[in-house]
Amino acid sequence: MLLCNFIFAQTAVLKGKVLDDEGLPFPGATVKIGSKTGTVTNADGLFELAKIPVGKHIVTVYALGMEEQKHEVNLKANEVRVLNIRFKASNKDLGTVSIEGKSNLQQVKEQPYHVTAINAKALHNTSQDINQVLNKSAGIRIREEGGLGSSFNFSMNGFSGKQVRFFLDGVPMDNFGSALSLNNIPINLAERIEIYKGVVPIWLGADALGGAVNIVSNGKARDFLDVSYSYGSFNTHRLAVSGAYTNKKNGLTISTNIFKNHSDNNYWVDVPITNLYTNQVPNTTEHVRRFHDQYSSESVQLEGGVIGKKYADRMLVGIILAKNYKEIQTGAQMSTVFGSWHQNSNTIMPTFKYQKRDFLIKGLSFNAFGSINLGATQNVDTVARTYNWAGESRLKAPDSVSYIAGGESSWSLYKFKNNTATATSNLSYRIAPGHTIGMNYVFSNFNRTGFDPLFPRDSTNLLPQVLRKQIVGIGYNFDFRDRLSVSVFAKYYHNQAEAWARGPYSDPSWKQNKNSIDTTGYGIAAAYFIFKDLQIKGSYELACRMPDGEELFGDGVNQIANKSLKPENSNNYNIGFVYSPVISTDHRIILEANFLARKAADFIRVDVSGEQRTQSVNVRGVKNSGFDAYVKYIWKDRFNIGANITYQTLYNSTQFEPNQFGTQILSAVYLDRIPNIPYLFGNVDLGLRISPNHSGWGNLSTNYNFSYVEEFYLKWPSLGDPSTKSVIPLQLSHDLSISYSTIGGRYNLTLDCKNLTNAKLYDNFALQKAGRAFYFKVRYFLSNK
């Protein structure tokens, strides 16, 4: 094993493997003999205890989120006893943000990546969506425009928007539409969340520039029912039901995820109220509720099929049906108020999944996925009124007129479909022990059509815009004696786009434009255990992202085509370590630190051309260096405290920028920090379980989270007189939750308080966020293995 052991007379060795409830290796579990001797399992779930006196011992194995296991062993002199232990999931670990650096990794090949896995199961009693959970993690900042369901911008190590890709069970989420998004998926749908920073493994096939997030749902074959409902401030309701049933005799399986969210989002804000007749904006603010920010979403996912057959380990067909209603309260700044404008969207998405190990030949694994989203989104802006923050409005017409056609922003009933089809497949083959090769292929087809009944003859809405994307990844994985793991991979991207365009002003000649782009990327990731409690990791990727349909061919309204747009790319470097020493069997520390560097070129950004038209262009290099670090201390399963911090120096590395004529002009903001991106932020979380384990009284636990974001400039730091500059101030917020659950975790009650101190919090530019809010959640969980 990892360390040489000298075996003395009258002692024995106990070694073995700890597995989780699904039979996967469980790293980080504590294995104890008596009260003094103990160890922690390594990344592969292996442990070894030497120099154990002969005789009878009770071996206790425990870990966060798992039910404690006890085994009796009777050791003989010089014996090497192998003991394998399988955990059962427990729901004792309530409300505890348990970020186990490597403990949830699905497969050994993922090890060398700079990955953070969040154990979502431990959060199933809290009333959070996936965004709120991610936001507490190192290196990540999510900036929301408002309350539940509002638009958000996800940023990871300085990359944001389309540069970071999202997956649900390895399936790209950009095809799902807004009805199913990180801001409305309840945490109960997820089993864990994996965050890949900078370097993305090939089996997540996508063109991500800065990383990826993979949400792993409760998609395992076992029988369970999980029903939760929460109610809280701002008339917020969240219902989530998930369940699965498998007939062990014939292998037929069925599972479902259902959720329904609603919020009025009518939280208090402090704003000046514009007089609709003099248009005067007072110098003083008033304390008013948001009045047009309702959000409702519902989603049903049904999946059925067979498991454990000769022809397939799993073969499932399913459908996702979702619906979304969202009111729009403000523009980019709160001085713009809307009172009627809203959006409707739906998702109708059939899916197909296939998985087989030893496919055709032994050692070859194959899985495939296919889906098509037939849903649509509609923009409804049909009230020609001007609103203020008091909710008062005025018709955009003379006082003598009582109704006119028009909109608040722009008169519209535009409805569009993207008809996104996706097919992915993965092949992996084990050549020999420790050597694996893999291949991934992704095909996606985006075909936008739109129609506005208000402007039925507007031909720009009618002609399709098509984008076909293909990505092939190949990789090789090498593992050496559980100490060293190396992955090398290459990815090839191909984009083929077609769109119709014509000249300006009634030029009748519509022309079809075709354009294709090809590019390649590659990377390497390695991890090595220096000691059994210290692992170092390093990774590098030349990451690429292909421009999407809108960027290439415009949106038919204001964004104009740029057929010569190149893919954006970034050199991403990570180096880090995970240190988890055993101080004593009751006390554990996990320490992780990661240093990163990003050097991006041909960054795609939107440029303003002419009066109001925009165009995506390749400009600006961006460099980022920084670190994120995470430390956690755990005492038995009673108490834990953890903290993370992120610091990034993200600056503009473009010394010369082309002006509108293409001439390279010396930039005034060369080496300036990229504005409007938080650069120093952190979280502290604390969990405490009050009731004893087996007292018959169930468990009472409490969790506290503190979050900190340093102040930052909205605009380039070096420009303008500093006294006139817009600053997003330092923000501190506190969340607290208390949970009670019965033994076995069947019934659970949780009370959450968010923003305990009622602090003024902002996102984006001075968009005020909710003050103190309370949520109460009831959860019923039943499982049968």
Place this chain on the structure above:
Amino acid sequence: MKKRTFLPVLLAFGAMTTFSSCDKKEEEVVTVTGSYVLAVTADGSSSEATDYILQSSDLMSGEISPVGQGIEQKSYRMYELVGKTLLSITYQNPNTVPGYVMNAEGKLVQKTGQFSVNRLHARNPIDQNTMFGMTVPRDGSRYATLYEIDVNSMTVLMQKQIDVFEAAGNGVEWAYFNDIRKVDNKIFIPFFQIKNNLFESAYTDTAYIAVYSYPDFKLEKVMKDARTGTLAVYASNDAMSVTENGDIYAYSSTALSSGVQPSTKPSGILRIKKGTTEFDQNYFMNIEEITGGYKLNSIKYVGNGKALAQIYSFKTHEKTDLWTGRDCKLAVIDFVAKSVTYVSGVPLHTGSGGGLKYKSLVEGDNVYAQISNAEGIYIYRININSATGTKGAHVQGKAVMGMYKMDI
């Protein structure tokens, strides 16, 4: 044995401390005063594109830069100087407008009070205290909103709804207003027509000015003239030059490069004599005939019947030239003598983004104008009498959005 593994931990925290001590580059803060005020859009991508209102006492040398100086704006903006107040108006709907004045020390400061208006497509000052601004719909809504704004109280005195279909008068297309003036207690509003938000139109071969009563804004008549195309350019607000004797000269560009819909009519200048609401049928200055086939992009009235104009240096305007305003020359136009004199010493430059109206200022017989081309942005001083230009200060930024001379 255990102690050794703490070493990397110490190293890590050490490195973090080192990282934290790096910080943004030093900022030089300079307080600059001066009666020239320039609103400059700074470098940066669109979401970062922001204006800084800068002061300068010398437009003819050195560099005008927003680094470490200038009043930061919330976005890129449009500007209007009304008397002694400079308004900074957003392109967004609706938003808050602040006003700036020179204080006793000659420093530009924000004045008390703000008001909210929508984006103003047509606008012009009425007098030292008030201005008109109009928001014109392009989504097929019936009414444009007209504001009469008072800069002393920083309020909207009057808000009127103007029927855009009524002025166009054909029931299919609507009027897109692009200038507004108060003339002898009547309101003159030139327009072109559109039938959708792509600015398509079948009515491109006539010049139109709607005449409204004041203050009740009843449409009295629409002046029409088929000798040239529609007047001026989208949101240019420079269609009409009002001379000292009260005559009005209105120009038509008809250049696709300026964003104007294609027309079969030549670029030219019409006249409305003082006291009349008719185009003077005895006057037409056919610019294409005089210059040998070139079209106007913009006009800035200077005085005594003379104006500085941007004229294209090429005759055929292709699709790809749309909105570019590329390769303009400067010329002095004498409305009465119907003469065009090209200005020497000024290179070819772009006339996009509002032409000369907001990108120049008049001081006696001189015009200071921003000249933007592949070389960058420079201020030129143009003497109207000699029709000569002199190169001045360099401007660091993407564009000059407003140029004004402001007094204490």
